[in-house]
Amino acid sequence: MEALIVSQSPHRHSGVTTPVIMRDVLIALIPALIASVVFFGPRALLVTAVTTASAIFFEYAYRRLMHRQQTVGDLSAAVTGVLLAFNLPVSIPLWIAVIGSFVAIVVVKQLFGGIGKNFANPAITARIVLMVSFAVHMTNWTEPFAYLHPQAEAVASATPLAVLAGSEGTLPSPLMLFLGNCGGCLGETSALALLLGGAYLLYKRVIRPHIPLAYLGTVALLTLPFGVERMATYLFSGGLAIGAIFMATDYTTSPITGKGKIIFGIGCGLLTVLIRQFGSYPEGVSFSILLMNLLVPYIDIWTAPRPFGLTRDKKKKEKTKTAVEGDQTPIRPLRDVLRPTAVLCVVVVLIAGALLATYRVTRVEEETGLTEALISELTELVPQGADWEELQPPASPENATITRCFGSSAGHVYEVVTKSYGGDLTLLVGITPEGVSGVSVTETSDTPGLGSKAADEGFLSQFAGRKGEITVAKNKATRDSDIVAVAGATISSRAVTTAVNAALAADSELGGDGE
């Protein structure tokens, strides 16, 4: 017989190791992956593959370069990669997805020491970074099943939450939302698939029910006053399901004890509803989880379990004893934990309230009235105009874009963007029943001196009172409809004319009299 193996007790292990846990999380994400492929097509798989592979690569490369113990085998990077993909729209350019992986793995996770050391959820933070940096790409939602009709023009779809927040579009029924048949990030739309995964995680005891229940319960409770259907819409739309089941339950960035988890879940739910209801973003799950991530250390101190048989008095005695002996200041529950937490909460609430108030005030102004400066500018173009209000811009003709439209008692002003010599040219065109009442160039990138002369009063005054199609003559007006171009800046002159024509055409369409 050879030498015996000697180890310190316990000599047995549950067998549940970090890779086993991460593998279970990956398994739990499979239903949502299948749903994403069903709704958004094979590109969902491609995006997931890219984020996962790049997340694994960044983890491997970072640990390698930093000469740290290789942790890629614990599969946590793969989990982050998949979760990140689930938080991206299916149309996301792949290079942006890779940047997301970099932010998640290197910036959020590894720079703070790797697994277990990061204070914020990597996938959530990466999503927020991408959302702020690539707002257009990150909100380019695709209609479900659009991949089945590649010939049809890509239909941009508003997310249900955007619709709730006032965007155009129809709200899918709660059932469709539950199944995931709606616009959104590729892995977040199907509450059903995510709940299946969550059930698996609970069964495998990978997660405990505290956070998902507290989170979803709080959202349900707070939205119940708006009606059951609205509540269902809230629960099954956006990133709530994936956030509550997969993101908020991340071990590293959630509290340790059951009680702490409940507080954490309630906080997430509260913030989500507040942001969705009052914030300028339609979606609030990412921000609420991130904000609660930051509070986790406090929650952990606050909800620390009391050791067995240690009554409060005894505990106090022990603390004061250490205060005398140790140079480290002991934790006094009331003064060091409760008070800062309370102060912190009050500060957060105050700031949130202030922001909210500011937002409400400014938003009100934008909706009902226009700024003083703009009104005076508009009045210059339509001199008799009063009671200015912004209208829905009419359809644009081919060669120019009507971006805004303002109406008054005397006439309309159109903001028109058209192509000129040096790029986009933006003008405001005032039209009254008597014809063009004024033209002003607000933005030009044409050659100073020549092209920009097209913005001169002298040139622009030629448009006054015109109706009908206007044409451009190079040197001398030969027809009634002609105006004379600025010498050496024919293209710019033509562009201005095109814009004025577009405004005239739009005005007639709108029922104006500038014929």
Added chain:
Amino acid sequence: MSLLNGKRINGVTVRHDKNTKNAVTTPIPLPQRVTIPMQQHMGVPCKPLVEVGDRVLVGQKIGDTEHLFAAPVHSSVSGEVEALTEIVLPGGKRSQAVVIHADGKQEEFPHKTPTITTAQDFFTAVRRSGLVGLGGAGFPAHMKLAYKDVERLDTLVVNAAECEPYITSDYRTCIESAEDVFDGIEAVMHFLGLTHCFIGIEKNKPEAIEKLGKICKADSRIRVVPLPARYPQGAEKVLIYQTTGRTVRAGSLPADSGVMMQNVSSIAFLADYLRRGRPLIERFITVDGTAVERPGNYSVPVGTSIREVLEYCGGFEKATQILSGGPMMGSAVADPEMPVTKTCNALLAFTEPEDFALSATDCIRCGRCTAACPMGLRPGMLEDAYDKRDTAQLRALSVTLCVGCGSCSYVCPAGRPLSQKNVLAKDLLRKEGN
């Protein structure tokens, strides 16, 4: 704050592996030679009372000391003292030992049934019996029973939880010696003036619960309490809480809460001793594990070498790891020539180590250790504090409450040596002089 008090005690679910629960206890063949350590208890070691060449009888006292905090040692065989040596016990402690060559006659020392009239007589008799806590700690039984403030005691808690995997020796005692258990309880309750008794048994042993329940019907003061089959029900403070609902306060003894706790095998032995006067010279142990060919429950003379027991049960050659005690709290045997002592309740031999040689990775803050700790500690933070040698923090986190059950290490997905660090941390505090 009542939610925080944790009315539910944490623990972990472990595989029970009670393969030998139906194996009737049988004696192993008499060994040729026994090595009897002078220290098989917590406290002051005994001094040998015999010389090389002396002839000793079965149950003859061969080691004792004038100190009260000790339990005398008796010979388990009849034969000739061959040598006085020093050995290293599992756990690393050195101890003097008496080596006796057995003559095979097993001639019994003329035992006298102790005559007891007062509680003091009872304590004296218990000391003479050589009884130590058979649950594993080895605390001299008379020291525990003779609590200074006997008026305060009112309840006896009998530990028959046996929450460690594999081990069924206590279970077999409940089944095979249920009468002894009852008599022992009666004796202890009588001499200590106790009014209640709770027998705690995990629910996974219904036969034992039934058997003891039937016998204890004779005395309405005794109640059998079925416990959830959740490790570590047998930890002293846990069991007291689960049976009596009393919380043993940090830094105090169970007796301060009015509770006297004894292991069920200790109780059964006591009854047997009071009847026959034969001291503690053999142990009923479970032999099991992947390497063992004939697992079962065996009655083994104290001092028999571990190798001999395993060779008799078969599979000794295949073993790569041998544990004395259970897989959760037992100690690994470095030298199979070591003797079976009074505190040994199981010998487990494995072809492959039970824990699959986990190398520690980074803590993932999953909180499993905190959720597992029956004492409400935070092992993750304790490890951190120990690594920094931050004794103030260790004390603030009450590391001294750790009962060493190993639940935290058992569940840690990162394979961190949490419970092992707690042992070191407690040692560090002790060295600091608290």
